[in-house]
Amino acid sequence: MGRSMLDLWVGIFVVAGMAALVILAFKVGNMSSMGSSETYEISANFDNIGGLKPRAPIKSAGVVVGRVTSIEFNNERFTAKVKMAVEKNFKFPKDTTASILTSGLLGEQYIGLEGGGDDQMLKAGDSIRLTQSAVVLEKLISQFLFDKAAEGGDAKKK
């Protein structure tokens, strides 16, 4: 095999390998959607985060606007402190509500932001006051059973 053929094949090989890496990064990974765009960090305290995990998406009106960066336990208030990075070009008013929602019945959990009417915007390091915890299935069922039992008791009295 000649020298130039060898070079050609090795060149093709290296280019194909690089192309495979680029395909993996852009088509398979989320490089294009959440790349190096600048973000600012805000936090929120939740009574219960359910199954929320770091890197979970933050959506507003269904559009991904950021990601959860870290989840810590706040030992003073016995709540979960969730830090999130929101993209710089999205601004939210101070009285934004953050709630933990689930996509689909068994899907992943994400944080939904719902803007309020305040004319002041959240800045980096701010904390969201209005939060709504994740729905815990056990609590929901026990409350339902409790209500049913109470109803049954009322019916007997009458």
Added chain:
Amino acid sequence: MPHRTLPSIRRIGANAIDVVLRLGFAARFIGLTLAHSGTSFARPRLIIRELYYTGVLSLIIILVSGLFVGMVLGLQGYQTLTTYGSESALGVLVALSLVRELGPVVSALLFASRAGSAMTAEIGLMKATEQLSAMEMMAVDPIARVVAPRFWAGVISMPLLAAMFSAMGIFGGYVIGVVLIGVDEGSFWSQMQGAVDVREDIVNGVIKSFVFGVAVTWIALFEGYDAPPTAEGVSGATTRTVVTSSLAILGLDFILTSFMFRGM
């Protein structure tokens, strides 16, 4: 009956010493290889030649097996996911298992048996036919001329091959899942993109395949260089290359995985 047990105990001791000696030589060998790498980078033509023999000639086996592994993942994943009614997560399953595990591991196993064994046989035969000694006679360091270019060729081509394996596998999963079975194409790709993180998953996979590349080429070159200069010696060394590097890949994979993906 001390006359019967004594030799076997003696053999255990001799084997243990042999293992330690070989480990020491292997460590010295990789040190020498790295020290002589400068000269082989000064002559990139040598590395390009070896890239052809290790990388380009492994392409077919890597691409074809990647495609089939991906297609099997598509079929099996669909079977399992459809019992939970979440077949739209098929893309996530195929992509994550390929990028994190199967891509680096299976391509490294194939690389060890395709390219690693060839390296060992080549260098072992060079030694058996005294080509290496002849080089030394001509004041050419065989480590700089023969070993270092092969080492770097293996280290460079392994991550590229693993990336191609994963990409091909995801394409295979796409063909089976979306084209043949009819999983929704939009959710196949969008759920995949939502779940696969570039730094967490893809970069870690590349790191894995890089480590496997170092391990496989190191073992292959060392076994070849250390082979007894006989026909039997070379064949034994070739077998040992495949066995040792396969075990090393799986063991290293466990260690790397436990560091990279715990918790999450």
